[in-house]
Amino acid sequence: MAPSPAIDIKVWGARGTFPMVGADALEYGGHTSCVEVRAGSGVIILDAGSGIIPLGKALLEEGVTEIDLFFSHVHYDHIIGLPYFLPAFWNKARLRIWAGHMQDGSTPDQLVDGIFRAPYFPITKDYMRADVEYRKFSPGDVLEPSSGVRLVTGSLNHPNGAVGYRVERKGAVFCYLTDFEHDGAAGDAEIRRLAKDADLALLDATYTPEEYPRYVKFGHSTWQHCGALCAEAGVKSWGMFHHMHMRGDLDQHAIEQAAQEVFPNSFAVRQGQHFLLPAKSGRGKK
Numbered sequence: 001m002a003p004s005p006a007i008d009i010k011v012w013g014a015r016g017t018f019p020m021v022g023a024d025a026l027e028y029g030g031h032t033s034c035v036e037v038r039a040g041s042g043v044i045i046l047d048a049g050s051g052i053i054p055l056g057k058a059l060l061e062e063g064v065t066e067i068d069l070f071f072s073h074v075h076y077d078h079i080i081g082l083p084y085f086l087p088a089f090w091n092k093a094r095l096r097i098w099a100g101h102m103q104d105g106s107t108p109d110q111l112v113d114g115i116f117r118a119p120y121f122p123i124t125k126d127y128m129r130a131d132v133e134y135r136k137f138s139p140g141d142v143l144e145p146s147s148g149v150r151l152v153t154g155s156l157n158h159p160n161g162a163v164g165y166r167v168e169r170k171g172a173v174f175c176y177l178t179d180f181e182h183d184g185a186a187g188d189a190e191i192r193r194l195a196k197d198a199d200l201a202l203l204d205a206t207y208t209p210e211e212y213p214r215y216v217k218f219g220h221s222t223w224q225h226c227g228a229l230c231a232e233a234g235v236k237s238w239g240m241f242h243h244m245h246m247r248g249d250l251d252q253h254a255i256e257q258a259a260q261e262v263f264p265n266s267f268a269v270r271q272g273q274h275f276l277l278p279a280k281s282g283r284g285k286k
């Protein structure tokens with residue numbers, strides 16, 4: 001039997017801005033940002049975009065009770081699924097909700113209050129039946145959501161702020177770096193720090209290089225810049241994430257091929273994609 005992976009990653013939503021349905025979104029998927037990470041005990045969820053809705057159903061069917069949900073930030077595409085996340089309404093689940101990016105000092109508790117708020121939503125967050133705990137951190141903190149898992153955090157260049165995550169376990173490294181705009185300065189240095197020698201990194205590659213000039217300061221990057229940053233950071237394999245809203249499969253496929261001509265270690269992330277990162281004895285346990 002193969003040894004269990006050090007980090008197991010499943011993508012439940014890879015699109016940015018808003019969900020997309022229809023025959024044009026079958027290959028890359030239509031759900032917005034949500035990635036499930038299993039590393040040791042418990043389940044880590046990165047972002048609560050619409051992809052967290054089917055994930056919640058799967059977790060409930062499996063009977064998972066320990067869940068750590070980390071927001072990159074709280075723009076709609078990263079929170080829209082939370083009110084429909086079934087484990088939050090199950091009284092046997094323990095849900096820890098983490099956030100650390102808020103430049104105005106808002107706490108995770110206040111952020112979730114803002115999601116479950118009249119007249120935008122019919123119930124308050126008090127209807128959640130899980131044991132919900134709110135945990136605030138500062139970008140730059142190193143967290144340990146479960147034993148043996150090191151979660152490095154960092155601040156990303158994005159309107160209202162966002163947090164990037166680096167998950168380390170048994171020498172394997174996975175990075176989740178979405179909603180950032182390359183800046184040729186401190187923001188890029190932070191991406192390189194977080195992604196250093198990662199086995200797998202998912203990065204915000206919303207725009208093509210041709211589209212980007214129309215969207216400067218919108219807070220998103222291009223595959224060209226992501227590829228350059230990953231090369232500088234020594235990333236082994238990286239995925240284009242946060243696909244442009246309304247971008248159909250054919251166009252996304254053409255972008256993936258163009259990127260792979262320059263960066264053979266790149267790919268466009270598909271909803272449902274599953275990655276297993278093995279342990280590495282040489283790197284030691286960090």
Ligand SMILES: [Zn+2]
Nearest residue numbers: 016017077179
């Ligand atoms: Zn987004």
Ligand SMILES: [Zn+2]
Nearest residue numbers: 073075158179
């Ligand atoms: Zn955003």
